[in-house]
Amino acid sequence: MIHKKRQAQATPESLHQIFTIPEAPDSTLGRIEAEISQNLNGFLANHIVATEKPLAEIEKDFADSKIPEQPQYVSDHTHHLLDKLISQSVHTSAPSFIGHMTSALPYFQLPLSKLMTGLNQNLVKIETSKAFTPLERQVLGMMHRMVYQQNDGFYQQWMHSAEHSLGAFCSGGTVANITALWVARNTLLKPEGEFTGVAKQGLVKALKHYGYDDIAILVSERGHYSLKKAADILGIGRDNVIAVKTDTNNRINLSALKAECKRLKDNNIKLMAIVGIAGTTETGSIDPLTEMAEIAKQYQCHFHVDAAWGGATLLSNKYRSLLAGIELADSVTIDAHKQMYVPMGAGLVVFKNPESVAAIEHHAEYILRKGSKDLGSHTLEGSRPGMAMMVYASMHIISRPGYEMLINQSIDKAKYFADLIDCEADFELVSKPELCLLTYRYVPQVVQQYLQTANSQQRSEINDLLDQLTRFIQKRQRESGKSFVSRTRIEVEKYDGSKVSVFRVVLANPLTTNEILDEILKEQKLLAAESLQFLPQVLSKVLKS
Amino acid sequence: MIHKKRQAQATPESLHQIFTIPEAPDSTLGRIEAEISQNLNGFLANHIVATEKPLAEIEKDFADSKIPEQPQYVSDHTHHLLDKLISQSVHTSAPSFIGHMTSALPYFQLPLSKLMTGLNQNLVKIETSKAFTPLERQVLGMMHRMVYQQNDGFYQQWMHSAEHSLGAFCSGGTVANITALWVARNTLLKPEGEFTGVAKQGLVKALKHYGYDDIAILVSERGHYSLKKAADILGIGRDNVIAVKTDTNNRINLSALKAECKRLKDNNIKLMAIVGIAGTTETGSIDPLTEMAEIAKQYQCHFHVDAAWGGATLLSNKYRSLLAGIELADSVTIDAHKQMYVPMGAGLVVFKNPESVAAIEHHAEYILRKGSKDLGSHTLEGSRPGMAMMVYASMHIISRPGYEMLINQSIDKAKYFADLIDCEADFELVSKPELCLLTYRYVPQVVQQYLQTANSQQRSEINDLLDQLTRFIQKRQRESGKSFVSRTRIEVEKYDGSKVSVFRVVLANPLTTNEILDEILKEQKLLAAESLQFLPQVLSKVLKS
Known part of the structure; x- marks a missing residue:
């Protein structure tokens, strides 16, 4: 048959x-x-x-x-x-x-x-989410408390208040950052007299009413690309996100920040927001938040902290102080799908002032009616799944002390790896880990010595070659499929502040062991040896020149 | 023990x-x-x-x-x-x-x-999504073809081109609409001479450069609230989303639209976009898209179609023609988590021109490098889950003819329910179903007769009472938990264009039977009888006055 x-x-x-x-x-x-x-x-x-x-x-x-x-x-x-x-x-x-x-x-x-898929709730409104709405409000309350540490009475008053919200849950850090800056913009250019506000009348009339030539956002050069995207979307313009120099430790240079603030003021450009970073995407560095808050206060602008990566560090009593000053922020972005070990699609922003979201509130006849507790009245997104349940479950099952262990382990692992790199003669640690991120590159010892004495032009030539080497090793390692480190380009002060290509490593996976890290370096050394078969002529030419 | x-x-x-x-x-x-x-x-x-x-x-x-x-x-x-x-x-x-x-x-x-959760891919970049990236591009290609019906060569050329994209996948219709209008704004206010474009320089400099006093968006009064939200976010201002009157059939009034276009031009307000609706949220009505496209062409503005709900109707050969003219749109929003039966969190926008997304492109050093195919370089969101797989699987398992059956069934069911309401003396069908949505309310026959001869003031008083009745029935039915219809307020021409409260019904669930619909009406009649115990005095007072 x-x-x-x-x-x-x-x-x-x-x-x-x-x-x-x-x-x-x-x-x-x-x-x-x-x-x-x-x-x-x-x-x-x-x-x-x-x-x-x-x-x-x-x-x-x-x-x-x-x-x-x-x-x-x-x-x-x-x-x-x-x-x-x-x-x-x-x-x-x-x-x-x-x-x-x-x-x-x-x-x-x-x-x-x-x-979650089986329940298929839609968090935009209570009619399609019911208990998921108070649950999401509770998750926002917990995250708010993690950041701002207000007392019980504060949360009793605001957490479930229809006219208020302690934050907005969303799909990720980018939407969270846009939401925060949207609130900042609408609060700055709020209704006044006959002017009914930027939300209604738009930016052109708003700036005219307030008499500003332009508005701007200040953030260090390590700021996440979503901030420029936010400025584009919000009509502010990417050029008005001004990158402030960082120090050797990848933190914003406070003198440069102050100088920028003054320059803007002198040019009648209103400073809309200063953005501090708690865990830069590339190096995991944390800006001096307390000092930045002080400057923001002085210039009466919104202070936002992008803690998409580093926010979960607040769960560690040991390392919480690294983020000191975050409680002074008007808004804070945190991604639960990063260091809170929730699947992709769980970000949020919390606001110090429960009334902040009024600046972006909107209503419709069939949902989000005034006085309702529908979460959709102050989110950028409309229909949204019940991801807050995943964060809620994790906070209960892992608990704060469990998260602390995970966070501490990650930081310790990064320190171990940094030490490992430091002990290897042919590697250069480019950024030390503050959290569990670090950057480094492969530089043969002899080249390292040469770089110390070389002039600017020579350093630049060598670094171009090393960039090729870094890209080669990273690509080959990825292709061979055993392990993966990413790469980026960052400004390095000792190389005259010019950008060099580096390996970028994030050590958040609890299952990554020290042995795996040893292996990754070993593999990179082998790949470097392979590539040096064709690089040395070029290198020696430069070294001799 | x-x-x-x-x-x-x-x-x-x-x-x-x-x-x-x-x-x-x-x-x-x-x-x-x-x-x-x-x-x-x-x-x-x-x-x-x-x-x-x-x-x-x-x-x-x-x-x-x-x-x-x-x-x-x-x-x-x-x-x-x-x-x-x-x-x-x-x-x-x-x-x-x-x-x-x-x-x-x-x-x-x-x-x-x-x-999907186990794989935990991140679609922002190929390094964390690999095959999911071409898969998502294919899904966008399929949806693009569903709308624009280009030939094989077109898709071979553009679907996987690094510098192009046929659309953007996102979490839902709101983000899709914002993305479309973001593209429209940036394309309208593009770089020219020394002006480097609104994306870089912001709205104030852009309008100054182009010499417009303001910019505006036109959409019918049935437009989704996300459009006003988009205008707020994009710095255009909610007031600049101008609601155009609809006809009795809930479609945009073309004369009113033309008059608005002219008025804006006369006032030096640049028309940025006309938005057509293919399936309004409240009544499921479809605007005359072909005629709107013609007007948009005449005024050289972007033509966007919000087909978040109705877009899937294109899968039905029988009903596809209801959306005639959609292929003339510059961009189209479709939600896969609506009539494509995918879980919450799957929306998208497609662009007629594969080069459109260049207007919102952005790059970063560690990902989204120029020339890469990373999807994140032209999406509003950053990190995103692999929801495109759910759409892909549904399209393969259900197939186009399967979707056609589902769509046709839904529309037939809505027609059945509309007939049922029409046959009931005490119900009033307020909007007939074009797709599978309809609105109606409970109006005792005697009141219906009275309304026909009443003067404007009397009609208004009666309608206020009927609004209370509608709200009462809807709330009680929801609370009793057997069934749920929603309610909204829409302008009804025969009541002098004033807003009345109506039941709103969406008949997309394939498991909803005619018997269930019969039951729902029966329950509403019982609830009405219950409420009329206290309403009649008031009613009779009005009727007598």
């Missing part, structure tokens, strides 16, 4: 089935699900191909622009996903994947995410 | 466990997961309490602002979630929940969502 391949068909019955008949445990998708539930890391290690396939090759599998006319059985499609998508995805939770801010997740997040 | 309650403790070992040891199938969370997998609707029906608890009561369970110092076992916390959160959530997928745009989901979305 010839085996005939089954062919799926779209019929009213088959459609009814996909909405009413569960995936069988022994179906392909059912088996995958069981495998993920029982051994996620094993599943990923087995199904994700380690060595890198060129993107152009992968794209061939995703080239059809027609929506299929022929339905697929779930099992057939699952095989397709395994074969073409999952095999070529990135093992972001691998302990040797230390290049970006993704990490392993606690196991309980997996079934919870399925529960 | 006294049973001692176990107490969880945060130790390095317990933390290591939650990252490495899966939830056991017989654990509380494991059992819940199995229940959801085997019978989601049963699980929700069993665990969500039907009758409504006052929000103030629920808030008491979410009142603690302290992050716990004491960890909870996963099983204990799961019991807590079941008891306090899930029991008081909303059964958004119930077939009798026809008040909002949430629906039942296909079963395969549940295990897929878990897979």
Whole structure:
């Protein structure tokens, strides 16, 4: 008998089935699900191909622009996903994947995410989220308290108040930063007399009313790119996000900041916000927040702290003081999907003043009616899933002391790795870890010595070559698939403040061990040796010149 | 022997466990997961309490602002979630929940969502998403083709081009609308001569350079509230989103639109965009898109179509023509988490011109480098989960003809319900369904007759009373927990264009049957009878006056 391949068909019955008949445990998708539930890391290690396939090759599998006319059985499609998508995805939770801010997740997040999908709540309004609304308000309250440490009475008064909000939950740090600066802009250019406010009348009339030639935002040159994006969106303009120089420790230079404030004032450009960074994306450095708050006060501008990465450090009693002054901020961005180990899509901003969100409030006839507690009346996004549940569950299951252990471990691990790099003659530690981030590069010892005495032109030439070397090692290491560090370019003071390419490492994955870090350096040394086969002529030419 | 309650403790070992040891199938969370997998609707029906608890009561369970110092076992916390959160959530997928745009989901979305969480990709860049990046580009290509129907060559050329994008995937329609209008603003106020563009220099310098007194957006009075929000965020101002009158059929009045265009021009206010609606949120009506495109062309402005709800209708060969003219739009918003039956958090905007996104492009040193295919270089959001996989899977498993059946069924069901209402002497159909939305209200027949002959003042008084009745019925029906319709206020031409409160119904859930619709009307009649016990005196007073 010839085996005939089954062919799926779209019929009213088959459609009814996909909405009413569960995936069988022994179906392909059912088996995958069981495998993920029982051994996620094993599943990923087995199904994700380690060595890198060129993107152009992968794209061939995703080239059809027609929506299929022929339905697929779930099992057939699952095989397709395994074969073409999952095999070529990135093992972001691998302990040797230390290049970006993704990490392993606690196991309980997996079934919870399925529960969230099954409930399919929409947090924009109470009518489609009910208890999820007070839950999200509580999560915002907890995060607010973590930052601002107000007393019980404060939270009793404001946490569930319809006309107020302690913050806004959103999909991530970028939206959180935009929301904070949106509030700052609308508060600065608020209604006054006949002027009904920037929210209603727009920026042109607002600046005219207040008599400013322009408005600006100050942040260190390590500021996240989302701040320029925010300025673009908000109509302020990217050029009006002015990058202030950093010191050798990658923190904002306070004299330079003060000078900028004065320059703006002298030019009738109103300073809208100063942004402090608590954990820069590239080096994990923390700005001097207390001093910045003081300057913001003096210039009567909004003080925002971008703690998307570093905010969770507040959960550590040992390291909390690194962020001293954060409680002086008018708004603070924190990503729960970073150091709070929640899946992608959980960011938030908290506001010191529960009335701040009034500046961005909006209403509609069918939802978000005045006086309602609908969360959508003061969020940038509209419909949103119940991600707050994932943060809530993590805070209860891991608890504050559990988070402290995780945070402390990460910082200790970064210090270990920094020491390791320092002990290696052929590596140069470029930024020391304040939190669990650091940057470094491979520089043969002889070149390091040369760099110390070289003149500016010579240093620049050598650094160009070293940049090539860094890019080569990083790319080859990524392609070989055992481990991953990222790379970036940062200004280094000892090289006349010019940008050099560096390896960037984020040590937040609790499963990353010291042995893995040893291995990563070893692999880089081997790759460097490989590349030095063709680099030395060039290098020696420069060294001789 | 006294049973001692176990107490969880945060130790390095317990933390290591939650990252490495899966939830056991017989654990509380494991059992819940199995229940959801085997019978989601049963699980929700069993665990969500039907009758409504006052929000103030629920808030008491979410009142603690302290992050716990004491960890909870996963099983204990799961019991807590079941008891306090899930029991008081909303059964958004119930077939009798026809008040909002949430629906039942296909079963395969549940295990897929878990897979997505397990993979925890970050779509902002290829380094954390690899094959998910071409997959998302393919999904955008498919949606683009659904709207614009270009040929194979077009998609081969642009779908995977690093410097181009056919759209932007995002968390929902609001972000999609903001993104579209952001592109429109930046394209209108682009660099020219010494002016380097609004993205860099901001709105004030941009308007000065181009010599406009202001810029504005035109949309019908049925436009979604996110458009005003977008105008606020983008610095244009909510007042500059000008609401154009609709006709009796809830479509934009073209003469009024033309008059507005002229008025703006005469006042040196540059028309930035005309927004057409393909499926208004309140009534599901579709604007005359072809004619609007013609007007937009005449005034050389961006033409955006908000098809967040109605866009999926393009999958139906039978009803596709309802959206004729959408292919003339410069940008189109579509929510996959609405009529494409994907879980919350999947919206997108497509652009006719693959070069449009250049207007909002941005780069950073550590990611989104020039020439990279990182999706984050032209999205409003930064880090984003791999939701595009859910859309991709649905398009393959359901297929275009499957979607057509779902769409057609929904529209047919709405027509059935409209007929049902029309046949009931005591109900008034306020807006007929074009798609699967309709609005109506309860008006005793005698009052309907009176309204026909009443003068304007009398009509207004009666309508105020009827508004109370509508609110009463809707609230009681929601509270009793068997079914849910929403309510809104819309302008009704025959009542002198004044706003009246109406029931609003969305019939997208494939599991909603005609019998359920019959029941919902019956319940409303009973509730009306109940309320008329106290209303008649007031009514008769008005009727007699």
